[in-house]
Amino acid sequence: xxxxxxxxxxxxxxxxxxxxxxxxxxxxxxxxxxxxxxxxxxxxxxxxxxxxxxxxxxxxxxxxxxxxxxxxxxxxxxxxxxxxxxxxxxxxxxxxxxxxxxxx
Numbered sequence: 526x527x528x529x530x531x532x533x534x535x536x537x538x539x540x541x542x543x544x545x546x547x548x549x550x551x552x553x554x555x556x557x558x559x560x561x562x563x564x565x566x567x568x569x570x571x572x573x574x575x576x577x578x579x580x581x582x583x584x585x586x587x588x589x590x591x592x593x594x595x596x597x598x599x600x601x602x603x604x605x606x607x608x609x610x611x612x613x614x615x616x617x618x619x620x621x622x623x624x625x626x627x628x629x
Contacts, residue, residue, distance in 0.1 A: 546573045549600070550583025550624075559590030559600030572615065584624050 547562035549555040554563045554577065565573035577583070588603030590596030606621025611628065 544587045545589075546585060546587060546605075546618075547589050547600070548575065548577070548583045548585050550577075550580055552577050552580040552583070554578075559584075559586070559596040560592045562586070562589055562600070580627055581629060582624050582626050585618065 546565040546567075548565065549557055549559050549562040551557065552563075555561060563575060563577065565575040568574050584600070585605045585607070586600045586603040587605065588599050590598075590600040601622055604620070604622045605618040606623050607616040607618050607625055610616050610625060
């Protein structure tokens with residue numbers, strides 16, 4: 526199973542200081558569950574990292590959804606997008622509700 530090392534560099538306008546970054550997607554640790562996403566680790570000011578196994582597509586947010594019918598609305602309310610994702614290379618985040626496809 527392929528491991529993907531994702532580094533996210535936040536744009537100041539997109540994320541507040543001390544924000545938490547969450548991800549859900551097609552990987553075993555979350556399985557598209559906005560109420561139980563994985564949490565990224567902030568390694569330096571404005572840089573978050575997470576190793577994720579078996580991922581092809583994910584969605585990132587600053588909001589963890591609560592249990593229940595409103596979970597996706599909450600998660601999508603803080604959704605972020607990144608373009609030009611490469612394994613182990615920092616990707617800038619901006620506001621956006623699109624899923625992120627990762628290179629295979």
